[in-house]
Amino acid sequence: MSATSTANEHALPIASGRETAKQVWRLSRGHRLRLATVAVLGLVSTGINVIPPVIIGFLVDQVRAGTADLGTVLTVTALMVLSAVLGAAGTAVTIVLATRIYHTILAGLREQLVSRAMTLPQHLVERAGTGDLISRTSDDVTAVVDAAPAVIPAVTVTAFTIVVSLGGLAALQWQYAAAFVVVLPVYVLVMRWYLRIGPRVYGAERAAMSARAQQILESQRGYATVLGLGLTDQRHHSVMTASWGVAVWTLRARIVQAMLSIRLNLGECLSLATVLAVGFFLIKADASTVGGATAATLLVLRLLGPINELVFVVDDLQSALASLSRMIGVATIAEGPGEPTATVDTDIAVRLQDVAFAYGDGPRVFDNLTLDIPVGQRIAVVGASGAGKTTLAAVIAGIHLPDAGTVARPGRTTLITQETHVFAGTLRSNLTLAAPDAADHDIHAALEATGAAGLLDLLPDGLDTMIGTGGYPLTDAQAQQLALARLLLADPELAILDEATAEAGSTHAGLLDRAAEATLRGRTGLVIAHRLSQAATCDRIVVMEHGRIIETGTHDELVAAGGVYGGLWSAWKAGRSINNKVERTGS
Template identity: 75%
Template sequence: MTGTHAAADDALPVANGRKTAGEVWRLSRGHRLRLAVVAILGIVSTTVDLIPPVAIGFFIDRVRTGTAGLGTVLTVTAAMALSAALGAAGTAVTIVLATRAYHAILAALREELVARALTLPQHTVERAGTGDLISRSSDDVTAVADAAPAVIPVVTVTAFTIVVSLGGLAALEWPYAVALAVVLPVHVFAMRWYLRTGPRVYRAERAAMSARAQQIVESQRGHATVLGFGLGEQRHRTVMTASWAVAVQALRARTVQSMLNARLNLGECLSLTAVLVTGFVLIGHGASTVGGATTAMLLVLRLLGPVNQLMFVIDTLQSALASLNRMIGVTTIAVADTADEPPAPRDPAHAVRLEDVTFGYGTGPRVLEGITLDIPTGQRVAVVGASGAGKSTLASVIAGIHPPGTGTVARPASTVVITQEIHVFAGTLRDNLTLAAPDATDDQLRAALDTTGAAGLLDLLPDGLDAVIGVGGHPLTDAQAQQLALARLLLTDPDLAILDEATAEAGSTQSGLLDRAADAALAGRTGLVIAHRLTQAAACDRIVVMEHGRITESGTHSGLIAAGGVYAALWSAWEAGQGT
């Protein structure tokens, strides 16, 4: 993608400096007048701060000539006090305005990041790892936001101070400006070295943080598996290894900062020496005064102070810029990836059409091979097969979660997928239902619950639709959560509904209830059912049998039983198992 690069082939992209600058400039639209006021006010306030060095030099020359009196002292003192007050006030207002603009732009970027993250295709997130996206949405946003108090005052003041101090030094006596310009390349080379080295180090640090976040997320999501297989110690070592990788990258970053300090200290010593030697020569030839040399030294010291402050926050600044590049990398990739949606079938009589579709995860073997499938509009099709046959992968490809490796997929734009893993959001029951239909009335919500057999849930919850469920609220059973998902499907009213073992309450007393709920949710719409129980498949209009990523049989329940093939054998085994 133009303007971005990735640390790894599957990682989410990281925007380069030019792309980041362009996006920040775009986001600054609406704040540019305030930024212009910041620039003008910053220059004025730092110009006022030039008065004390000039006043001190003037006072020294008057003292040397014996013309200084009480009036001179009072005048110099008043000028310095007034300039200090005006300069401090102007600097404070400048920082406040700059901070407001900074946070306004950051808020807009954060909103775009969240919006793009929620629309990223699942296959893109899975390839990069959910930890990477979580790190960009949390660690990187925090790094950029937390940098504001430290970076904005220093960068704002430093930028204007450097420009005004150099201009003042040149206006005082140009040889002093020339002397400083001779050693200025030392600072320039130091910063160029750091800007060339620092971003790479900080990108590596952020990448290590993403890897650590991925390991932590996987350990938390697979907590039951970790406990069941006794993998606690192994997962602990894995997380510790990832954490040490973060520590190593952090030490590299601190080492780079120390090397920068050494270079800037050298530049500082050379700057003071150059101005002192120039003053000595000019005074010896009568081309300058002690007061002029003092003013020049004070201006250089005044220039070095902000530079030293910048040195202490450059670490934070580079870390924030690295995080900003990663955030903008997400906001720019999402537009391209989400634009590649499978087209709707040209033939309205068919809701889904697959032609010679193949698919494999990454560089692994193909999971789907030569799949050609048509699903007529309004028909309910079941997909059955042994574990690993490719059933869920087929559902994901049809849903658009994974793009096919080869072949074409056409499906309706309005498609809803429900899997066995149902998420109940922390909030009220009404909030969980209106996620699917924000404008739905309470009567419509109750009707959806009633259709899916979940109306009794309202009687169990003390506050009905206003009852808090999920984390921190009333816990729902797996069956109740699946009924909630089916109610969402009804409220969404999609053209195509895909149930990927969505009612797989295997062996529970709720299986019949969930099957009836699924039947009600699929009534009158095209449905694809990845059947966990063959009774689900038997209730569908057509059954597709998969083996090793291929469709080996297709037909009605009675037709496949009569054919005596794979499905007939599966059905006989199912009936035998149910009879035991």
């Protein structure tokens, strides 16, 4: 889909005006009869509201002719009161109906937005920044919703008032309508100027808000890292810079609004002056009456009121339209073709051929990487920090697309990292996220296999116990067992564990290692090993260094070879021996 250019070339797309209108029209399907009813009711209600200016013009002519009496005044008063009541009631019903249709269509868009956001390729979200997606599903939705109370009445009333007022002016005397039409180009030029400037400014304002959200989110997520590395001042500067960016664009938006008000006030002055001048010449030529000129002037004044009201909410309208385009930009992202795939033999589960990958414009993490993982084998990847292990797991999982080469993997692939999340809800709902049809006996079997069956004895309501935020707190080890049980229920063809048990600590290391082993039993597995004890139990070990595979083989083969892995294993065994002695001495 086409999208406007943004500061970040990897940002999520923004729908164009035509795409936004097309999508809103599509979402209005099923509501178009009600929309037609709103249009008819709005026109009738506004037409009733035209009666008072016409009656006042009639009264003026009656007074000038000396034929007005008490009955005339009472009749005019009664008609004005009746038209005011009926017009106000009709307008109120029109606004209520329009608001209900608006929120119904918006609800459909929000469902589509959330549904698409949950299925976006993770590499797309990662490259755009999670703050961009969060901003669109929160700030932009809020902007569109909050605009409804002010924008809908103003837009609805203004649209119908313009149509009916022009018809009323033409009915009085075509010259009055022509006089107003002559001034319309002023409004057209003003709106063309604003539509050229406004959307760009408001779009930049929303983009700046996304950048600010990204900076705040990164600071919150990396709180421990920020404190540990002393990056507080740096993160504070980044957040403040992003916040000032929002302030600058917000100020520009307010300046644009002020300039728009000045231009529209000029148009209002010209409209009223033109109609009065035409009325003067028509009366002088006996082509119109004073009452007719009075009615025409009142109609113009009545038309300027809704336009002024629209000026006050045009800020919200443009902000809502900018947010709506950003929402639709995500909701209508087409399904991509995915990364190039390789032809895989039936006995090969994963195949990487000459794969290269780099983060943005940075140096390549690895280049010309080739790796085959046979079906049913468990492969461990080890290496020093920065060797490219996690990146390899992400590329195989499809989170990152390779810059070159091809990646083939099973259709059902699941990745678990050390960042385990417990959702607010019951234990059952947490476990069945990836397997909604799982029965209780399946859940119990998964908990038993991962060594978490004892957790049920600790929870007051068993599987129905609320956990996560505001619920029963789980330890890090229990949360990781939960994630492994989740994977077991999902039953993927390929399971990738990226240091999924790294947060356990020595106390629960053995327990979680056994849980991970049970999870991988009978399926193809890729383990980014945090502890070499995990790697030793795998069928094959891949050693990485600076993005290259430098050794591969079984545990015994690599130890016997005395290479990099052999050195790591010797150092790890020595460290374990020292730790055991310390623990025995301490006890």
